[in-house]
Amino acid sequence: ACDWSPRRIEVARREAHRAGLSIQFDVEDLYDLHYSERAFDYVLLANVGYSLLTPRSRRVCFLKQAHSFLKPGGLLVLSFAAAGDMLFCQPLRRPLERLASKLARHAPFNREYEPGDLMAEGSFLIHYFLDEVALKDEFEESGFAIREFLWEEGLAVLTTV
Numbered sequence: 001a002c003d004w005s006p007r008r009i010e011v012a013r014r015e016a017h018r019a020g021l022s023i024q025f026d027v028e029d030l031y032d033l034h035y036s037e038r039a040f041d042y043v044l045l046a047n048v049g050y051s052l053l054t055p056r057s058r059r060v061c062f063l064k065q066a067h068s069f070l071k072p073g074g075l076l077v078l079s080f081a082a083a084g085d086m087l088f089c090q091p092l093r094r095p096l097e098r099l100a101s102k103l104a105r106h107a108p109f110n111r112e113y114e115p116g117d118l119m120a121e122g123s124f125l126i127h128y129f130l131d132e133v134a135l136k137d138e139f140e141e142s143g144f145a146i147r148e149f150l151w152e153e154g155l156a157v158l159t160t161v
Contacts, residue, residue: 009025009027012025013025024040030045030049030053030062031058031061031062033065033066033069035069036069037068037069038068038069038070038071038072038074039069039071040069040070040071040074041070041071041074041075042070042074042075042076042077043066043069043070043074043075043076043077044076044077044078045066045076045077045078045079046078046079047079048079048080048081048126048154049078049079050078050079050080050156051080051081051126051127051128051129052124052125052126052127053127054112054114054117054125054126054127055112055113055114055117055127056112056114056138057112059127059138060138060141060142063076063138063139063141063142063143063144064142064143066142067142067143067144067160070160071160072160072161073159073160074159074160075147075157075158075159076144076157076158076159077155077156077157077158078155078156078158079154079155079156080129080135080154080155080156081126081127081128081129081154082128082129082132082151082152082154083116083128083129083130083131084152114127115130116128116129116130132149132151135156136149139156139158143160143161144158144159144160144161145158145159145160145161146158147159
């Protein structure tokens with residue numbers, strides 16, 4: 001997780017101003033955003049942020065909100081964790097997935113478990129996308145067109161139509 005303390009945001013504002021950029025910096029709850037429709041040209045969700053949104057229904061909700069905040073032709077740039085990123089835990093992958101699917105049936109665990117959900121270092125849930133087609137379907141279901149899709153790098157650039 002990234003520490004976006006008020007001090008770090010102020011440093012980012014100063015650097016943007018120094019570079020002559022007009023940028024709005026906000027820290028918001030991704031599940032409850034409060035912006036006007038068509039307010040932004042660009043939205044950035046970095047550091048595999050899209051994979052931290054679980055389950056699928058919450059990811060699609062976020063995408064629909066982001067779509068409404070973007071001006072026509074606006075861009076959403078996001079990063080995600082693809083299945084290849086799971087190699088660090090490959091020997092444990094199957095046992096961890098079996099355990100996660102069993103725990104998902106019991107409160108207070110993730111009752112909407114999806115294959116690819118794992119607890120990462122730091123004890124937070126992360127979704128590793130196992131199938132690029134399913135990921136692209138989420139983007140398109142939310143009204144985005146895919147401008148650039150780099151599966152291996154875990155990066156997508158989406159645009160409003």
